[in-house]
Amino acid sequence: xxxxxxxxxxxxxxxxxxxxxxxxxxxxxxxxxxxxxxxxxxxxxxxxxxxxxxxxxxxxxxxxxxxxxxxxxxxxxxxxxxxxxxxxxxxxxxxxxxxxxxxxxxxxxxxxxxxxxxxxxxxxxxxxxxxxxxxxxxxxxxxxxxxxxxxxxxxxxxxxxxxxxxxxxxxxxxxxxxxxxxxxxxxxxxxxxxxxxxxxxxxxxxxxxxxxxxxxxxxxxxxxxxxxxxxxxxxxxxxxxxxxxxxxxxxxxxxxxxxxxxxxxxxxxxxxxxxxxxxxxxxxxxxxxxxxxxxxxxxxxxxxxxxxxxxxxxxxxxxxxxxxxxxxxxxxxxxxxx
Amino acid sequence: xxxxxxxxxxxxxxxxxxxxxxxxxxxxxxxxxxxxxxxxxxxxxxxxxxxxxxxxxxxxxxxxxxxxxxxxxxxxxxxxxxxxxxxxxxxxxxxxxxxxxxxxxxxxxxxxxxxxxxxxxxxxxxxxxxxxxxxxxxxxxxxxxxxxxxxxxxxxxxxxxxxxxxxxxxxxxxxxxxxxxxxxxxxxxxxxxxxxxxxxxxxxxxxxxxxxxxxxxxxxxxxxxxxxxxxxxxxxxxxxxxxxxxxxxxxxxxxxxxxxxxxxxxxxxxxxxxxxxxxxxxxxxxxxxxxxxxxxxxxxxxxxxxxxxxxxxxxxxxxxxxxxxxxxxxxxxxxxxx
DNA sequence: TTGAAAGCGCTACCAT
DNA sequence: ATGGTAGCGCTTTCAA
Numbered sequence: 053x054x055x056x057x058x059x060x061x062x063x064x065x066x067x068x069x070x071x072x073x074x075x076x077x078x079x080x081x082x083x084x085x086x087x088x089x090x091x092x093x094x095x096x097x098x099x100x101x102x103x104x105x106x107x108x109x110x111x112x113x114x115x116x117x118x119x120x121x122x123x124x125x126x127x128x129x130x131x132x133x134x135x136x137x138x139x140x141x142x143x144x145x146x147x148x149x150x151x152x153x154x155x156x157x158x159x160x161x162x163x164x165x166x167x168x169x170x171x172x173x174x175x176x177x178x179x180x181x182x183x184x185x186x187x188x189x190x191x192x193x194x195x196x197x198x199x200x201x202x203x204x205x206x207x208x209x210x211x212x213x214x215x216x217x218x219x220x221x222x223x224x225x226x227x228x229x230x231x232x233x234x235x236x237x238x239x240x241x242x243x244x245x246x247x248x249x250x251x252x253x254x255x256x257x258x259x260x261x262x263x264x265x266x267x268x269x270x271x272x273x274x275x276x277x278x279x280x281x282x283x284x285x286x287x288x289x290x291x292x293x294x295x296x297x298x299x300x301x302x303x304x305x306x307x308x309x310x311x312x313x314x315x316x317x318x319x320x321x322x323x324x325x326x327x328x329x330x331x332x333x334x335x336x337x338x339x340x341x342x343x344x345x346x347x348x349x350x351x352x353x354x355x356x357x358x359x360x361x362x363x364x365x366x367x368x369x370x371x372x373x374x375x376x377x378x379x380x381x382x383x384x385x386x387x388x389x390x
Numbered sequence: 391x392x393x394x395x396x397x398x399x400x401x402x403x404x405x406x407x408x409x410x411x412x413x414x415x416x417x418x419x420x421x422x423x424x425x426x427x428x429x430x431x432x433x434x435x436x437x438x439x440x441x442x443x444x445x446x447x448x449x450x451x452x453x454x455x456x457x458x459x460x461x462x463x464x465x466x467x468x469x470x471x472x473x474x475x476x477x478x479x480x481x482x483x484x485x486x487x488x489x490x491x492x493x494x495x496x497x498x499x500x501x502x503x504x505x506x507x508x509x510x511x512x513x514x515x516x517x518x519x520x521x522x523x524x525x526x527x528x529x530x531x532x533x534x535x536x537x538x539x540x541x542x543x544x545x546x547x548x549x550x551x552x553x554x555x556x557x558x559x560x561x562x563x564x565x566x567x568x569x570x571x572x573x574x575x576x577x578x579x580x581x582x583x584x585x586x587x588x589x590x591x592x593x594x595x596x597x598x599x600x601x602x603x604x605x606x607x608x609x610x611x612x613x614x615x616x617x618x619x620x621x622x623x624x625x626x627x628x629x630x631x632x633x634x635x636x637x638x639x640x641x642x643x644x645x646x647x648x649x650x651x652x653x654x655x656x657x658x659x660x661x662x663x664x665x666x667x668x669x670x671x672x673x674x675x676x677x678x679x680x681x682x683x684x685x686x687x688x689x690x691x692x693x694x695x696x697x698x699x700x701x702x703x704x705x706x707x708x709x710x711x712x713x714x715x716x717x718x719x720x721x722x723x724x725x726x727x728x
Numbered sequence: 729t730t731g732a733a734a735g736c737g738c739t740a741c742c743a744t
Numbered sequence: 745a746t747g748g749t750a751g752c753g754c755t756t757t758c759a760a
Binding site: 059060061071072075079102103104105106107108109110111112113 | 736737738739740
């Protein structure tokens, strides 16, 4: 087998046509049926694969949409990415995916590398970014959508919900159920702004319903894990033994807390209520099932895709910076644990 | 603000040097300190971002490693990808990630698109692929590594373990514990070959230890979910009420089965043992904790990265097709559920 | 250490 | 419906 990698010129020569005809066949433009078949046969026979960088350079059109998430292991973000992917793939684009590990500085560096591919759009997670990140995005004129949060002043477009409000709704539910000594467990890291917003919602709920001083345990890094939840719950009980409900920053930690209750023989919800956030699979199927705040990660991904596509069209028409905010619903799902 | 996107030529002119000097500064080649600083200042001031497609086209070197996984939502694959990413990022490469949805035909189509970027390497999941996939890979001469399985005849390199053997080891454990009427629950789809291999291991275990006829429930699609597990477990009890242990194709379904036991008041493991596969977080922290087969997804990703990097070097030296198989350890982890 | 020229493989544009 | 030419922005190669 030859070491040789065929180019469009090879296909053209072999088929006895011009490069342009080959290019048109691949782009599905106007070519006669006979011609198309002849060219396709040669492509097949040679095993020709077009070179994307040449195409991009020549046309000025990139096939990429950049998507930056804090973690791919989180099913929420994985779901958002999956739907975003479906949305953009339908338009012939592909995802260039990056994993920031909950680190804004790393988000900035990743973005710098990825902008070199001149993407048609950029999806970011959250509304907190470095100044350099914002500057790069502004300068590049690329369509941008921030997700999972709705900032007061988005870079451009945004789709998400208020984590503060959502957490506060869960507090309303707990209060209505009669719980009065409610604790909160979340991560120790300042990097997870959505987690901090949820804690703010908890505090707002305390004030709103007159539930006294905060009982907050910050423990563990990002992403929040089940074991963090169990440990944090133990710390919470040490600090405030009379706690009658615990609100968790995520279903993962809620599950950890719930299992710790099992181990200690604490009946849930009779003696201790447990609330989660995110509607992860585990909270629906565990026993007792965990009350949680449900959002639709797929909707976020799908809408982000639509916004980016619209932004790409707008940019081509010379229009500047769409600026739309869209909110997705969140909903307190009451299950057995509260 | 201008609509204009600066090129290397702009930087060069502004700095009063040639394009080559700018290129060298960016590549960190030999340039005098004074010159470097002058150029970097202009780059900063202009907000210049190099164009990756031009660079790729000109140098013939792509910055991409392609990674194709059945699903990003599975934490096992997410972990593998994470480690692969760490390994290749250290060498200045970036991942082009694809999600096949457990569909070999989609794997083929994704690969076709991604080969257009002339990647330096390709990571595949599993050892089953379409003929066209194999042909493309062979022709492109790109370094390839198959993961999560160790095929008899890999396309090139492979890193993984035998799912058959691993499942059989779990059967040995169950047999030693005294269980004799063991069922198996897995997915209904033929697409998950690793799942089928695990079922084969179950059947081999039955024969090896003289445990009678198979009790197999195939239920639900890919990826396997917790709810599939609960439903399949119910079907298993309907079909073979005297079952005393259930081996599950994944920790997800094992957890579903375990929760179904809770609901039915079946004590675990006294009346029913539950075994999983994959050592997911949930199996370690649930109650009772679930015995499982642990593999190291991070090791698979890291080794895959090393193999690909080695393959890229070999290719540059004109060498052809490295062919190495590496096995990672698996281990039966005994917990409370068996 | 720096520069000039050529060319990577493709598509836009204008002809025919 | 098809072809020819120019050029995208960079790196390679060779020269100074």
